[in-house]
Amino acid sequence: MQRSDLTVLILNLEYLLEFSQTNITGFKKIIKKFDKHYRGCHPSSHASISGSTIHLPDQHHQQQQLLAADHNGSGQPNSSSGSPRSNNNAITYHGTSPDPEMAGPLSMFNALGIHGRSTPTIYLPHNYPEPTSSLHPQEPFIRNVHSPGTHSKSVFYHNYYEGVSALSLEFWKMVTERTFAKSEKDERLLAEARTLWRKRTPVVAERLSPLLLSVDPKDYPVWDDLDLDILPSGRISRLWVVLAEDAMSTPIRVPVIVAKGVRPGPVVGLTAALHGNELNGIPLTHRLVLQEIQCQALHGIVVAVPVANVPGYLAQQRGFTDGTDLNRLMPGKKNGTTSQVYSYNLMTRLVKHFTHLIDLHTASKGRVNSLYVRANMQNPTTRHMARLQNPQIIVHNTSPDGSLRGAAMQQYNIPAITVEIGDPARFQKRFVKSAILGVTNILSHLKMVEDEHEVQDYDPVVCAKSYWIFTKGGGILNVLPDVNTWVRKGELIATLHNIFGQEEHRYFAPEDGIVVGKSVDPVCQSGCRILHLGVVSDHFPEGKIDDGHM
Known part of the structure; x- marks a missing residue:
């Protein structure tokens, strides 16, 4: 197996992105099934899955480096952005990145944007041809360079994990063999992804550059x-x-x-x-x-x-x-x-x-x-x-x-x-x-x-009519009933105090009704709103109804 099998896997994840976002539950089930299957078939492998994070094996225990180079082409590592480290089973970024998604092991779900990342970054070969997704013919894929904590750096991986080829094939086998599509759209997405998997010729690449799987709104x-x-x-x-x-x-x-x-x-x-x-x-x-x-x-x-x-x-x-x-x-x-x-x-x-x-x-x-x-x-x-x-x-x-x-x-x-x-x-x-x-x-x-x-x-x-109740004076307003609760005619609904704490006025419900909405701002001038009262009736009044809503 070639090391570029990882490339093919990641490219296919691009096609699963839309599917996974509409069927997150099903996709998580696939991950769990794959975890169990892979552990059973390859108990001695370094690769493992913890939760929703895939830890990729490094069979040669090489020190992988994540280099952050300024756009001026100096190529010198920037220590201010944190130091990347690696171990036997995962690359982990350790640094001061404000983006929590970039800290910790590389996550499959982070890559797919399931855990809150609205613009997920998936690393593809720098010289890989632009994807031509039939799913989004009008939305070009935007290449974007950034590093953890800054938008002024370029990020490259300089080595692949050789041991990932088996992981790649096993994962894709599980995806293609499991039946969990719930609609025609799901079936179509999986069919196109399977076709891509069979036809795509892997490309050997020297480095990886990030691909942002979203279109800039300006475009x-x-x-x-x-x-x-x-x-x-x-x-x-x-x-x-x-x-x-x-x-x-x-x-x-x-x-x-x-x-x-x-x-x-x-x-x-x-x-x-x-x-x-x-x-x-x-x-x-x-x-x-x-x-x-x-x-x-x-x-x-x-x-x-x-x-x-x-x-x-x-x-x-x-x-x-x-x-x-x-x-x-x-x-x-x-x-x-x-x-x-x-x-x-x-x-x-x-x-x-x-x-x-x-x-x-x-x-x-x-x-x-x-x-x-x-x-x-x-x-x-x-x-x-x-x-x-x-x-x-x-x-x-x-x-x-x-x-x-x-x-x-x-x-x-x-x-x-x-x-x-x-x-x-x-x-x-x-x-x-x-x-x-x-x-x-x-x-x-x-x-x-x-x-x-x-x-x-x-x-x-169902309220046949509704209207707002207003104050006569100004002061500090306290509205008593909660929204979506009933009040009876004559029930105390609000008090108004002056700035010295003395009660100036009390307000009572003019009739039975339900509180549709109310004021929560205590700073009240003359004529401010108290509450929106809905009145139930078997008859809807004819003509134009104006409840004073603004």
Whole structure:
């Protein structure tokens, strides 16, 4: 066996990268089975697997060196970045690297990016031909050089492990012989990987250079309009859509992730962070589109906009650059202020292509929310979408003037709901997980995915109306009930003290209801919000409903 068998193994791991990220559990089972199999077949080998880390053997006990050379070509080791060491069974990097993934034995799962590394680095031969993956024909592989703790170094391995050839073959044998694919996409990925394994001629290399298995976001295509027809079917596409220009004539563009199925169907749009500091929708779009959806089995298209208000997101604020609330400007104006033009282009370049819209929000700064849906419960389609979302609470609301949800329904007759996912400026895994389940239910109902509807153990509280209760004076506010709890008419819900600690006012529930959201900011001026009260009724009022939500 040639030492370059390791090269072939690592190159094939590139093809398993997408598969492993969508089937992590199955891949871990393969690793465990291989561990048991390899130990039984090769009890005397130095190679071993500990947990999810493969320790490669060094049969000749050579001192392998990891050299960090400056870009000026000096080739002199840099001692400031730590000292690499080796032993009988693993290369371990010992140093002051701020990246914990680079410390410890080289890990198979680190290489595959399963343990939190969003841009995994896999070492391939320096003179190896560029991979031509049919899985990502439009996404070039980017060669990137870096070393632990710095981005100004080049990293090279100067020797292979000769004893790894048996490890390579045994591992790949386990991968190809075990049946754990759960979908057509999984089968296709494995089939292509097997074909590559059989046809690829190993290349003997002198050194290894790192290959970054991700595309720099700057290299994704930039479009002036979202043209879903020209995107490839059966895969995920990433792109930018320009909505405006800043004062430097630089495009202001929003990120768009498109999962396009191989069969026709609805186009469901997910918009997140229309308020720049409302973040829970971002991980929802990532996990749903990149992990939960199998494009080969998808009927239709899912379009995710992880950040709809890019300037607000960058400034970590709710509004646009001029402080305007974009969710009160829709559908915007073709010729107007910057925020109006941005809103207009968001509607005409993105939203108009949807058949259904799910707008993802959270509470505003200084407040907390339950997991609840805002929908027009008199509309049969949006009423059903709201119930499928499985929230804690549903609030009947016809949408405020200028809202994205309202404009989508009025301008393009697109059924739309708003999902409020907890609190601002943070990621809440429990709420995000529940919201993903709800979106998947909607996709299932639309027959876009084959998953069965999953129903929670509870029925959501459906409120025929809701409204905010405000203070009359200013001071230090203490709101007593928690969100998603019931209050009775006349129950004490808040107290207001002056700066000297004297109680100025008490506030009581005006009627029975459930706390949809509340203020947690104790600094209160006259007219600040206390809590959002939802009222249950058998009758949904006719006409426009404005609950004072902002």
